[in-house]
Amino acid sequence: MHAVDIPELNARFAIPGQVSFRTVNGMTVVEIANATATASLAMQGAHLLHWTPRGMSPVIWLSPQARFAPGTPIRGGVPICWPWFGPPAGGSGLPSHGFARISPWELLEVRPSPEVTHLAFRLAPSAGAQAQWPPTAVPELHMTIGARLEMELVTSNTGSKAITIGQALHAYFVVGDVRQVRIEGLDGCPYIDKVDGGRRGIQDGTLIIGRETDRIYLDATVDCIIDDPVLTRRIRIGKHGSRSTVVWNPWADKAASMGDLGENNYLRMVCVEAANVADDLVTVAPDSSCRLGVVCSVEA
Numbered sequence: 001m002h003a004v005d006i007p008e009l010n011a012r013f014a015i016p017g018q019v020s021f022r023t024v025n026g027m028t029v030v031e032i033a034n035a036t037a038t039a040s041l042a043m044q045g046a047h048l049l050h051w052t053p054r055g056m057s058p059v060i061w062l063s064p065q066a067r068f069a070p071g072t073p074i075r076g077g078v079p080i081c082w083p084w085f086g087p088p089a090g091g092s093g094l095p096s097h098g099f100a101r102i103s104p105w106e107l108l109e110v111r112p113s114p115e116v117t118h119l120a121f122r123l124a125p126s127a128g129a130q131a132q133w134p135p136t137a138v139p140e141l142h143m144t145i146g147a148r149l150e151m152e153l154v155t156s157n158t159g160s161k162a163i164t165i166g167q168a169l170h171a172y173f174v175v176g177d178v179r180q181v182r183i184e185g186l187d188g189c190p191y192i193d194k195v196d197g198g199r200r201g202i203q204d205g206t207l208i209i210g211r212e213t214d215r216i217y218l219d220a221t222v223d224c225i226i227d228d229p230v231l232t233r234r235i236r237i238g239k240h241g242s243r244s245t246v247v248w249n250p251w252a253d254k255a256a257s258m259g260d261l262g263e264n265n266y267l268r269m270v271c272v273e274a275a276n277v278a279d280d281l282v283t284v285a286p287d288s289s290c291r292l293g294v295v296c297s298v299e300a
Contacts, residue, residue, distance in 0.1 A: 013110045018117060025068040030107070032117050036147040039117075044070065045101040046121035046141045048078040051149045056298055059149070059235060061172040061269040065262050071102050075260040076269070078171045080153060082139055085166040085246075085277040097170070099129055100139060108140070116146030137163050137284065152293035157284040164283045168246060168275035169294050171237070176230020178249055178270050183207040185224035186245065192216040192278055209270065212251035216278045220245040224272050238295040239274040246273040 006028060009021045020031045028043040039051045051060040062076035073079065081097040088094035095102060104124045111118040121141045123129065136159030144150040157163050175181050186203045193199045194214040203217065206227075221243060226235040239245075248271040250258065255266040274294045276282045284290050 009107065013107060015110065015112050018112050019110055026070060027068050030119070032119075032145050034112070034117050034146065035114050036116065037145050037149075039145045039149075041119070041143075042068070042074060042077075043107065043121075044104055045074065045080055046105040046123075046143075047074055047080070047101065048143070048149075048151070049074070050077070051145065051296075053147050053298060056233075057231065058174050059296065059298060061174040063261050063265060065260050065265075067260050073097075073102055075258075076172045078151065078169055080139070080141065081166070081168040081170050081273075081275070082153065082155070083133055083137065083163075083165040083167065085168050085275060094132060097168075098166075099132055101170075103129055105141070116144050119143045119145070134159055134161075134163065137165075147297070149296040150293070152291055154289055154291050155282075155284055156289040157286055160286050162283050162285050164281050165290075166275075166277045166281050167292055168244075168273045168277060169292065170246075170271060170273050171294070171296070172269050172271050173226055173235055174231075175226065175228050175268060175270055178209050178267050180229055181209065181270060182227040183209070183224060183247060183270070183272065184227060185222050186217050186220060186247075189217040189220045189245075191218065207247065209247075209249050212254055213247055213249045215247050216275070217245040217247065218279050219243055226270065226272060232300070234299040236297045236299060237272055237274070238297075240293045241291045242274040242276055242293075243280040244275040244277045246275050246277065247271065248273070 006021050022029050030041045032039045037053045040049045049062050052058045066075045079101040082100040084098050105121040106124045109120040123139050137157050140154045142152045187205055189203045195212050224237045250266050255261050256263045282290050
């Protein structure tokens with residue numbers, strides 16, 4: 001749905017004081033406010049932009065220079081990478097990280113309660129998407145906004161042939177100073193270091209980021225924790241249906257060259273992504289589905 005559908009969206013889904021709709025540069029944005037949290041989402045990509053539990057500082061990071069334009073990736077938030085991650089296997093002309101994050105999604109349902117708000121989205125059919133991917137495989141996103149953030153990406157295969165997908169919930173988290181955070185939960189995991197030409201290694205202890213980092217951790221299924229001494233909090237990222245965890249920070253030189261991130265904003269963010277990528281791609285059999293989910297919470 002595009003911005004012109006806002007009257008219809010308000011008629012079908014708006015909840016006074018809890019769910020409303022607005023436009024940003026021609027894009028439709030959903031605003032959520034309940035007793036335990038506030039959040040906002042772009043209908044393009046079913047893209048979570050903000051999530052802030054009540055009484056806390058923001059947890060999900062959005063670039064101050066993020067671009068809001070139809071068909072353009074939004075820097076920050078939680079982009080949905082689907083049905084591939086990174087460069088496409090099919091060659092040039094296809095978008096990096098798939099087309100789901102730059103395509104319109106449909107809002108299927110809003111279920112409110114005093115404490116949380118449940119939303120469900122489905123990738124809208126389009127000629128562009130069907131030219132890149134079988135129309136028998138369509139993802140849905142189920143989300144719960146509250147003191148915890150819950151997101152589940154469901155891919156159903158209604159066709160007669162199995163499909164293989166790469167996917168990630170590419171979450172950007174706010175940190176006080178990325179040089180001081182410690183990321184726990186990856187000790188002993190094998191990884192692919194994309195900054196070092198795809199070299200493989202084994203994580204030894206807690207991950208500390210002091211330079212450009214772009215790693216795919218394989219067979220990584222346990223919770224990750226971002227221990228942030230500057231903001232005096234720990235962000236716990238639990239997940240299911242995921243065997244990969246991607247950790248990314250562009251660092252100074254790359255950040256300066258990216259027009260939508262800003263020269264020094266890399267210090268205030270880190271990506272810790274629940275994924276199925278590289279060695280951990282997922283095959284979805286006919287008449288079946290797969291689920292990739294995350295649960296984020298904040299601990300003192």
